[in-house]
Amino acid sequence: MPYPQRPTLTQFLIDERKRFPEAGGDFNSVILNIALVCRRISHAIACGALAGINGSADSTNVQGEEQKKLDVLSNDLFIEGNKWGGQLAGMVSEELDEPYRIPKPYSRGAYLLLFDPLDGSSNIDVNVAVGSIFSVLRTPDSRRPTRAEDYLQPGVQQVAAGYAIYGPSTMLVLTVGNGVHAFTLCPQVGEFMLTHPNLKIPEDTCEYAINTSNSRFWEDPVRRYVDECIAGKTGERGKDFNMRWIASLVAEAHRILMRGGVFLYPRDNKQPQRNGRLRLLYEANPIAFIMEQAGGRASTGRQPVLEVTPTAIHERIGLIFGSKNEVERIEDFHKHPLQIDSPNPLFHERSLFTESPNMQ
Ligand SMILES: O=P(O)(O)OC[C@H]1O[C@](O)(COP(=O)(O)O)[C@@H](O)[C@@H]1O
Ligand SMILES: [Mg+2]
Ligand SMILES: [Mg+2]
Numbered sequence: 063m064p065y066p067q068r069p070t071l072t073q074f075l076i077d078e079r080k081r082f083p084e085a086g087g088d089f090n091s092v093i094l095n096i097a098l099v100c101r102r103i104s105h106a107i108a109c110g111a112l113a114g115i116n117g118s119a120d121s122t123n124v125q126g127e128e129q130k131k132l133d134v135l136s137n138d139l140f141i142e143g144n145k146w147g148g149q150l151a152g153m154v155s156e157e158l159d160e161p162y163r164i165p166k167p168y169s170r171g172a173y174l175l176l177f178d179p180l181d182g183s184s185n186i187d188v189n190v191a192v193g194s195i196f197s198v199l200r201t202p203d204s205r206r207p208t209r210a211e212d213y214l215q216p217g218v219q220q221v222a223a224g225y226a227i228y229g230p231s232t233m234l235v236l237t238v239g240n241g242v243h244a245f246t247l248c249p250q251v252g253e254f255m256l257t258h259p260n261l262k263i264p265e266d267t268c269e270y271a272i273n274t275s276n277s278r279f280w281e282d283p284v285r286r287y288v289d290e291c292i293a294g295k296t297g298e299r300g301k302d303f304n305m306r307w308i309a310s311l312v313a314e315a316h317r318i319l320m321r322g323g324v325f326l327y328p329r330d331n332k333q334p335q336r337n338g339r340l341r342l343l344y345e346a347n348p349i350a351f352i353m354e355q356a357g358g359r360a361s362t363g364r365q366p367v368l369e370v371t372p373t374a375i376h377e378r379i380g381l382i383f384g385s386k387n388e389v390e391r392i393e394d395f396h397k398h399p400l401q402i403d404s405p406n407p408l409f410h411e412r413s414l415f416t417e418s419p420n421m422q
Pocket of ligand 1 (some may be wrong): 156178180181184309310339
């Protein structure tokens with residue numbers, strides 16, 4: 063079947079670079095190296111059981127999570143594919159306890175790469191879409207070896223972010239701070255082709271995504287929002303909502319980018335010592351950058367994700383993103399907790415006195 067002529071990722075990056083004539087070619091090489099790694103992961107995934115890469119690796123990562131063989135393979139491919147170019151000064155991976163030290167003399171690059179090599183790993187063995195997520199930061203000082211603190215930059219400082227989704231087709235979604243553009247991997251040519259320039263997320267939606275098995279641990283603003291969605295036409299919202307949960311952040315983000323929606327993996331009381339389930343530096347921040355560049359919004363519920371100053375490389379965070387008006391509504395619920403239905407207005411939650419729990 064003849065395909066229409068489309069720009070390749072390389073052509074797109076060359077055009078982007080014309081906006082910054084003073085920039086060297088290093089940045090483009092970073093993105094092209096990532097794209098090459100994603101092609102290799104895509105190939106491994108497409109081979110599935112034929113390549114013997116399904117199943118557990120019988121090991122755990124720093125988060126105490128079981129590693130799948132494909133987690134380990136994807137991590138190795140990311141490291142190998144990006145360490146020799148000379149454009150990076152270091153890498154942080156979900157699968158590695160400490161930042162990866164790039165061997166000398168290749169370790170003085172202008173950029174840092176942070177990644178989740180394989181996202182949604184619980185879906186691998188059931189052949190459902192998974193992905194890779196990446197974030198690119200500037201190296202604060204490339205004259206000295208990198209330190210863990212160098213990676214602790216708020217998301218607003220990302221120079222690029224993106225993900226690859228390994229679904230029915232493989233796509234690379236990218237922002238370099240000038241909108242969001244999606245490229246589809248052409249299996250014949252072996253190149254990512256620009257198929258979805260300038261993606262924009264609808265501001266409103268009737269679709270939400272949350273893991274409801276955690277509902278007993280939710281905080282009140284989240285419960286209130288979901289209750290409203292479930293009430294549909296009969297409730298406050300006056301319209302019915304639909305729900306989706308793929309358990310693959312990349313797949314949920316991609317659906318929302320394509321047709322709108324809202325995703326919630328909020329902070330909850332399941333493990334009170336942690337701030338959320340998803341990781342700030344290589345899951346929440348890149349997805350938040352993409353959402354905001356596409357006209358959506360990303361929040362912890364309490365503040366924009368991109369404004370959070372990280373304190374540790376594997377820090378977790380509550381993450382809510384998608385259609386702007388929905389995310390703002392959830393933020394509003396956090397700012398203004400629901401008034402308790404009390405016959406005495408003096409005892410409303412935002413009134414002079416609040417009811418003590420044993421009065422309810
Ligand atoms: O199983 P749960 O709690 O619904 O979690 C699903 C979430 O976990 C993740 O799979 C975590 O990512 P990893 O597979 O990279 O650990 C997200 O993609 C997804 O949103
Ligand atoms: Mg992940
Ligand atoms: Mg992962």
